[in-house]
Amino acid sequence: MIFSAAERVYLRLNAERLALLQAAVQRAHPAPAPVEDIIVALIGPSIRWSLDPHSSYGVLRHMTSIAQSSDHPEIFRSMVEDIDHHRLFIPHFRKIAPWLSDVDIGFRISCLLGVRSQMTRSRDRTDELTDHSLDLGDPNVVLARVVAATAPMFTSPSTRSNTVPNSSRH
Numbered sequence: 001m002i003f004s005a006a007e008r009v010y011l012r013l014n015a016e017r018l019a020l021l022q023a024a025v026q027r028a029h030p031a032p033a034p035v036e037d038i039i040v041a042l043i044g045p046s047i048r049w050s051l052d053p054h055s056s057y058g059v060l061r062h063m064t065s066i067a068q069s070s071d072h073p074e075i076f077r078s079m080v081e082d083i084d085h086h087r088l089f090i091p092h093f094r095k096i097a098p099w100l101s102d103v104d105i106g107f108r109i110s111c112l113l114g115v116r117s118q119m120t121r122s123r124d125r126t127d128e129l130t131d132h133s134l135d136l137g138d139p140n141v142v143l144a145r146v147v148a149a150t151a152p153m154f155t156s157p158s159t160r161s162n163t164v165p166n167s168s169r170h
Contacts, residue, residue: 009056014085016045025092032095035154036147042089042109043116043146048139050120057120086113097154108153115146 024037049057086109093105100108118126123136135141 010082012056013045013049017041018085018088020044021089021092033092035093035096035151038089038092038096039112039147039150040143042086043112043119044139044143046116047119047142047146051137051139051142093154097156099157100154111153112150115150119146 018041020041021033021038024033024041028034028037046057049055087106089109090102090105093108094100094102097105119136119142127134127136130136134145
């Protein structure tokens with residue numbers, strides 16, 4: 001019962017995500033959609049839904065908790081590990097960052113999803129780290145900050161360093 005309810009919510013969330021992507025692409029056509037719009041399409045619905053007490057996002061949270069503690073996690077695998085809808089974003093990121101491989105774009109999408117998870121599951125940590133100075137209950141504030149922090153992952157290599165810092169330095 002919880003699985004079928006969560007699956008319906010998950011499909012609605014992904015439909016919203018893909019509708020936002022399509023709208024961004026259509027607005028920008030024939031140019032590539034702006035990176036900011038693609039990021040908002042990818043993670044915006046989750047952040048907005050997680051902050052809306054009237055949304056069904058709690059069903060997804062509950063299902064994820066059940067899946068993590070289940071003796072039969074394979075039952076939940078199709079939903080929990082589904083990435084097909086995330087892959088649909090790769091060609092759009094590639095249009096704005098053609099110097100990135102699909103592997104690089106996939107890694108950056110994974111990073112964006114990690115930021116999204118932080119904002120939907122552990123906002124208290126972010127609230128503490130920002131000295132309670134941001135309204136993390138406002139999805140527009142959260143999305144603007146996330147976009148500002150993550151959009152540079154897709155900027156031109158000439159404007160950023162491609163080197164990985166030496167982790168042995170302090």
